[in-house]
Amino acid sequence: MLEIDVYRRQGAFALDISLSAGSGVTALFGRSGSGKTSLVNMVAGLAKPDRGRIAIDDRVLFDPAAGIDLPPEARRVGYVFQEHRLFPHLSVRQNLCFGRDRLREAERTVSFDHVVAVLGIEPLLDRRPAGLSGGEKQRVAIGRALLAAPRLLLMDEPLASLDGGRKNELLPFIAGLSRQFTIPILYVSHSMDEVLRLADTLALIEAGRLVVIGSVEEILSSPNYASLTGHGEAGAVISATLAETDSRYGISHLRFPGGVLKVTQIDRPFGTPVRVRIHARDVALALHVPPGLISVRNQIPAVVRSIAPFDDSQIDVMLDCGGAPLWSRITSEAQAELALEPGQAVTALIKSLTITRGDVSDRGNGQTGALPG
Amino acid sequence: MDPTWFTLTPLEREALSLSLLVSGWAVVGSLPFGILFAWLLARRSFPGKTLLDGVIHLPLVLPPVVVGYALLVLFGRRGLLGTPLHDWFGITIAFTWKGAAIASALVAFPLMVRAIRLALEGVDRRLEQAARTLGCGPIQSFFVVTLPLSLPGVLAGVILAFARSLSEFGATITFVSNIPGETRTLPIALYALTQVPGGDAPAFRLCVISVIVAFAALLASEILARRVRERIGG
Amino acid sequence: MAGTRLIAALFGAFLTCFALSVSAAEVRVFAAASLTNALNDIGKLYTERTGNTMVGTYAASSALARQVEQGAPADIFASADLKWMDYMTEHKLVDPQSRFNLLGNTLVLIAPVNSKLGAVDLTDKTDFAALAGDGHIATGNPDSVPVGLYFKQAMERSGQWGKVAPKVAGTDSVRAALVLVERDEAPIGVVYATDAAVSPKVKVIGVFPATLHDPIVYPFAALTSAKPDISQPFLDFLRTPEAKGVFARYGFKIN
Numbered sequence: 001m002l003e004i005d006v007y008r009r010q011g012a013f014a015l016d017i018s019l020s021a022g023s024g025v026t027a028l029f030g031r032s033g034s035g036k037t038s039l040v041n042m043v044a045g046l047a048k049p050d051r052g053r054i055a056i057d058d059r060v061l062f063d064p065a066a067g068i069d070l071p072p073e074a075r076r077v078g079y080v081f082q083e084h085r086l087f088p089h090l091s092v093r094q095n096l097c098f099g100r101d102r103l104r105e106a107e108r109t110v111s112f113d114h115v116v117a118v119l120g121i122e123p124l125l126d127r128r129p130a131g132l133s134g135g136e137k138q139r140v141a142i143g144r145a146l147l148a149a150p151r152l153l154l155m156d157e158p159l160a161s162l163d164g165g166r167k168n169e170l171l172p173f174i175a176g177l178s179r180q181f182t183i184p185i186l187y188v189s190h191s192m193d194e195v196l197r198l199a200d201t202l203a204l205i206e207a208g209r210l211v212v213i214g215s216v217e218e219i220l221s222s223p224n225y226a227s228l229t230g231h232g233e234a235g236a237v238i239s240a241t242l243a244e245t246d247s248r249y250g251i252s253h254l255r256f257p258g259g260v261l262k263v264t265q266i267d268r269p270f271g272t273p274v275r276v277r278i279h280a281r282d283v284a285l286a287l288h289v290p291p292g293l294i295s296v297r298n299q300i301p302a303v304v305r306s307i308a309p310f311d312d313s314q315i316d317v318m319l320d321c322g323g324a325p326l327w328s329r330i331t332s333e334a335q336a337e338l339a340l341e342p343g344q345a346v347t348a349l350i351k352s353l354t355i356t357r358g359d360v361s362d363r364g365n366g367q368t369g370a371l372p373g
Numbered sequence: 374m375d376p377t378w379f380t381l382t383p384l385e386r387e388a389l390s391l392s393l394l395v396s397g398w399a400v401v402g403s404l405p406f407g408i409l410f411a412w413l414l415a416r417r418s419f420p421g422k423t424l425l426d427g428v429i430h431l432p433l434v435l436p437p438v439v440v441g442y443a444l445l446v447l448f449g450r451r452g453l454l455g456t457p458l459h460d461w462f463g464i465t466i467a468f469t470w471k472g473a474a475i476a477s478a479l480v481a482f483p484l485m486v487r488a489i490r491l492a493l494e495g496v497d498r499r500l501e502q503a504a505r506t507l508g509c510g511p512i513q514s515f516f517v518v519t520l521p522l523s524l525p526g527v528l529a530g531v532i533l534a535f536a537r538s539l540s541e542f543g544a545t546i547t548f549v550s551n552i553p554g555e556t557r558t559l560p561i562a563l564y565a566l567t568q569v570p571g572g573d574a575p576a577f578r579l580c581v582i583s584v585i586v587a588f589a590a591l592l593a594s595e596i597l598a599r600r601v602r603e604r605i606g607g
Numbered sequence: 608m609a610g611t612r613l614i615a616a617l618f619g620a621f622l623t624c625f626a627l628s629v630s631a632a633e634v635r636v637f638a639a640a641s642l643t644n645a646l647n648d649i650g651k652l653y654t655e656r657t658g659n660t661m662v663g664t665y666a667a668s669s670a671l672a673r674q675v676e677q678g679a680p681a682d683i684f685a686s687a688d689l690k691w692m693d694y695m696t697e698h699k700l701v702d703p704q705s706r707f708n709l710l711g712n713t714l715v716l717i718a719p720v721n722s723k724l725g726a727v728d729l730t731d732k733t734d735f736a737a738l739a740g741d742g743h744i745a746t747g748n749p750d751s752v753p754v755g756l757y758f759k760q761a762m763e764r765s766g767q768w769g770k771v772a773p774k775v776a777g778t779d780s781v782r783a784a785l786v787l788v789e790r791d792e793a794p795i796g797v798v799y800a801t802d803a804a805v806s807p808k809v810k811v812i813g814v815f816p817a818t819l820h821d822p823i824v825y826p827f828a829a830l831t832s833a834k835p836d837i838s839q840p841f842l843d844f845l846r847t848p849e850a851k852g853v854f855a856r857y858g859f860k861i862n
Binding site for chain 2: 045073087098099
């Protein structure tokens with residue numbers, strides 16, 4: 001458990017953040033200059049807060065009140081930088097073992113062969129960093145940080161300087177890191193795509209302040225943070241599991257707490273956890289659906305939780321589908337006709353065609369986010 | 374060709390070996406200080422930093438004779454430091470090759486510091502940061518990351534200092550005079566020959582020897598630096 | 608336009624400097640370093656008597672010989688030994704007709720005025736290496752400078768040059784050796800009696816027996832390149848009682 005409580009005056013604003021991060025991947029998301037990298041540097045010991053406290057489990061890294069300020073080399077916090085920062089005068093193997101060699105025998109809990117296998121860098125071991133591609137360099141950088149057996153892994157936009165192909169190459173590696181090596185990861189990003197695919201917990205940072213921290217689904221499903229997350233359009237993000245695929249019709253079935261979602265075929269192994277984005281404007285509501293008469297494949301039973309106007313002519317209805325949140329945007333005219341009320345049972349209609357491959361991403365955590373009270 | 378053309382006279386051998394001894398020790402002895410001051414100037418800020426920079430560069434702009442005279446005042450037999458050194462420790466520096474080495478080292482020091490400082494500044498500090506996060510203390514990270522990466526520049530500084538100290542004359546002759554076998558380095562031997570009628574031919578030979586040695590030093594530095602640059606991989 | 612005019616004017620002024628320096632009747636004397644003080648005084652007297660100026664350049668006789676050989680402009684050459692005058696004569700750099708021996712000197716052993724060393728009776732048995740202790744003996748370069756040559760001779764004649772040689776700090780001129788002893792850089796030195804006399808910071812602790820070295824003789828001569836109407840008057844002046852008086856005052860022996 002990482003506990004951070006820091007304050008620092010820097011330039012135009014003051015950084016004042018207090019958060020706790022547990023196991024798994026915690027994403028720090030925010031605009032450039034919002035303070036994410038500063039925060040991470042403070043955890044690593046490369047920057048100094050004016051006051052506060054930083055601790056991992058029972059080990060205090062920074063607490064001036066108690067006279068503690070561990071230098072970076074004493075913190076056992078791994079750091080994967082945006083620009084790999086591999087040592088050019090050492091081979092890949094020497095780079096990988098750099099931190100490891102400085103540990104005592106008993107502390108070397110991460111297996112060299114395991115890391116090399118997971119990252120797929122066996123053929124690169126005797127080469128120099130200069131000859132590697134961007135993706136290869138970043139993999140070595142990740143391996144180097146892991147092999148130093150850190151208690152916490154910091155990653156500062158490690159994929160930012162890579163092109164799309166390289167990113168896709170690396171995302172699965174990073175996605176599995178937290179589980180494979182059982183260490184918590186603090187992941188800085190300004191790409192929501194990365195956050196969706198990697199993070200369990202999301203912390204939104206704006207102008208040096210923590211706006212909110214919670215599960216990815218919860219935060220992305222709430223309209224309150226739309227402007228910050230860049231998800232301007234109202235919608236829900238749901239955790240689901242790929243149950244089966246019917247290739248006759250090109251349809252995949254995603255199982256989630258509210259039932260089954262039929263979506264455009266996804267080529268993934270069965271049981272893959274995924275996150276599904278369902279735009280509010282693609283969700284229609286019906287008080288009653290006669291069976292066999294509607295083309296819409298997804299007919300999800302739901303309960304109305306709240307109703308709020310979006311603007312003069314549109315209404316946002318928040319629904320509860322067996323615990324999973326769902327948003328529906330309907331016209332004021334429709335609401336005038338249907339007269340929906342909180343607590344009412346309805347059926348949510350979602351055309352499977354509206355859920356495209358782009359709306360489904362790998363990685364769910366098997367939990368759904370709790371609905372905001 | 375006359376074989377005596379290539380063999381050295383005892384005078385030449387003495388001057389050459391003395392020059393190499395004096396310059397070698399001058400460089401080896403001042404290198405740790407060169408690295409230290411270069412690091413201080415490149416990586417630290419502290420009150421009086423500009424002053425320190427100026428003092429280090431003084432021998433570069435002062436006439437070498439002034440440097441030699443200052444050394445005489447300090448380390449001569451009756452010098453401020455020379456007296457206690459002689460009376461308490463029995464150490465004499467005047468008229469010895471050690472004195473010549475000190476004079477050479479002092480005059481060449483600014484060149485060494487400049488080159489090393491430039492090299493250190495060229496090393497990406499973010500790499501040092503990365504080393505810190507991997508468990509490397511600041512001193513260790515200097516020796517394991519910074520110094521190896523700045524090696525071509527350090528080498529350049531060392532060779533430059535060596536070449537400068539080989540050619541050092543003014544400070545040496547003012548401080549330790551011209552003692553055969555002790556302080557009569559190549560430049561001083563050459564000068565002595567120009568003070569005597571009939572000294573032209575041997576003076577010319579010494580001239581040629583000096584040029585060959587300097588050239589060899591420059592060549593060696595270029596080859597070494599290139600090898601090191603390749604190893605670093607840029 | 609104005610720029611080039613200015614440059615031309617400056618250049619012209621620069622050139623006239625050379626012209627001016629040659630037109631005055633000036634006698635240029637290259638003399639051994641030990642003659643510095645005496646000749647400077649005589650030079651002033653010469654100007655008072657004749658209105659012409661004397662310009663003196665003082666250094667080791669060997670260095671001066673070389674400079675003249677290389678073409679340095681001079682009218683009169685005065686050496687501290689016969690060797691270098693002979694060299695000049697051989698190389699036809701001086702007019703043998705104008706040559707004459709004027710002065711003599713004594714070789715002395717000096718120490719800093721505050722030195723603990725007392726007077727030493729110098730003989731061919733005196734252990735010079737021991738006198739120097741752990742320091743050096745300051746004198747002119749024993750390979751070329753006259754005072755060093757005399758000293759080396761003395762040591763060879765007393766059979767101790769081998770022991771003494773490593774302890775010698777050879778300087779460019781006798782005056783430089785004097786300075787080393789003044790500063791106590793060297794505990795003892797070998798210079799001329801006349802040099803010791805002009806320095807209050809050294810004391811004479813011994814006089815070399817004349818048998819240990821060739822007589823110290825100062826020959827004077829006019830250079831072959833000199834104009835006799837410039838050089839001869841000065842050479843004549845040197846032999847006047849007035850000039851000899853000056854030399855005597857400084858301690859030189861007069862021939």
